[in-house]
Amino acid sequence: MNTAHSTQLLTPAFPGEQVPTARAQCTVRFRRFAPGAGQAFPGKRRLRGTQDHPLPPTMNVEYGKPNGKVFNDSIHGHIYMPDYCVRVIDTPHYQRLRDLKQLGVVYWTFPGASHNRFEHGIGTAYLAGSMVTNLLSRSDSIALQLATRSGPAQPSERAATRAHPLDPVALTSSTATDSGARQGLQSNWRDLERDLRLVRLAGLCHDLGHGPFSHVFDHQLLPRRGIQSDVYGRFHEQRSAMLLAHMCQQFEVALDAMEEALVTDMILGRLSPQSARLTNRFLLAVVNNQRSGVDVDKFDYLTRDARYTLPRSAGFDYERFLRFSRVIGDEICYHIKEANNLYDMFSTRMRMHKMVYNHRAVKACEFMITDAMVLADEFLGLSRSIQDPEAFLQLSDWILKRIEFSTEASLGAAKSLIQQLQRRELYRFVGAALVPVSCASVSAGDLTAWQSDGFVQLRPEDLIVHHQVINYGKEGGADPVEQVRFFVDWSTDETVGVRREQVSSLIPSHFEERMLMVYSRRRDPRYVQAARQAFERMLQRQGGWSPPHRQVGAGEQLPQLFPDRKTIA
CATH class of the missing domain: 3.30.70.2760 (Alpha-Beta Plaits)
Structure with a gap:
């Protein structure tokens, strides 16, 4: 049911929420909507901007309008990508991902594993935006910041923001109605809009640096060619940062130098002097969580990979992680009842590695393709391209066809291996x-x-x-869930850790x-x-x-x- 409410001060909807375009009337209109993936709370009020108080640029869009694009994704359904994401997608750097299968060599054994890193990047960007939107909508510090309060909040104010963290009524008060407060409100919204834009771009670009057959390139070809782990460009995250910088030089991407550095830190999951200035440091753990491994990259690839290989193996629900998470301090925390769901996610990862990624026929194909690329590396310069963006952009899974149809005599042995692979002589x-x-x-x-x-x-x-x-996901057999902080009550900021025996006696000890x-x-x-x-x-x-x-x-x-x-x- 629709309701309406008017007030003198416009308070926008929370960042990233798809809202209608600005209206000429200086009236705040609220509309109830049903909960869906990526939305914060059932019954959250969505509002329209006005001519005098426009919404931030990336939020002042309407679903399906020309300043963005709607993608029909096989996992997440119809998802909206704003124009700054579309500008990145429409570059050679990102279009190259169409020619990189998400699971690389797995396709030679599991014919359904034909999905690619192009769609995975879009799915990760969508989940990154959804998670940050949800986290910001539940953050007391963000809500009070938007209200531009001076000094600590009173208990009644904390309760109001916690009940509906970005409720326009709760955020509209006598101390926030003067012109200075309005300017502060607009400034804070610009910062939040920027954070949302950067984390989406980080999710979109996090796999730009993958080479032919993805992890085979990093973990087998480069070590065989003597590229040590301390060489920059040895890992795909570093090459993603390299290609992002090259993209920003070649095309009009909505990033300045500082923002590019922040996106790089989000891709690498690291804290640098640039990202140390972030008000919301939890953004560094959304795409690549180095501490616990619980991030939107994993949410998307495990769900997507299981869908195309073992459809009944995705035993976790990533949407619950989006709905039952909060930022406490600088850390993303989950409700205590999601502990078992987290173990299910890591168990799904283990099963995918045992049954799909490291299937014995997959490994046989993988070793043959690695041998072929090693034999061809001297002529094609595959390993030399890791620090040359122009050369690296020419590499994708089609490298096997280049070897197969080449007339170069030095590629004869590599060509023979590929022909043997096609005859299934593994x-x-x-x-x-x-x-x-x-x-x-x-x-x-x-x-x-x-x-x-x-x-x-x-x-x-x-x-x-x-x-x-x-x-x-943790070396040495450590329990990754022990690195996650949980909250028990939405109304307090207390966090706790959990041990496996507190969750279930069926969880392994190693x-x-x-x-x-x-x-x-x-x-x-x-x-x-x-x-x-x-x-x-x-x-x-x-x-x-x-x-x-x-x-x-x-x-x-x-x-x-x-x-x-x-x-x-």
């Missing part, structure tokens, strides 16, 4: 075992030392020994496993059998499989072995 899976941390240094050379005398002689280059670490996976580059059954025998002998006789402070005792169960004598087809 590297052969030898076996896998769960191993302790002490086995992290086992190499192909160590494995060949355990081969028996026979008709074939294994060489280290015949084998691939891969150490796969799967966890809940959050990491190490899997040793072995593949044979030679498909000859004799070589595969020799490798499998060497692997089994090493598992059975090597005391190093137990923790280093003790030996394997008599009758003690050895690490779990998963031999497979079938060809991966």
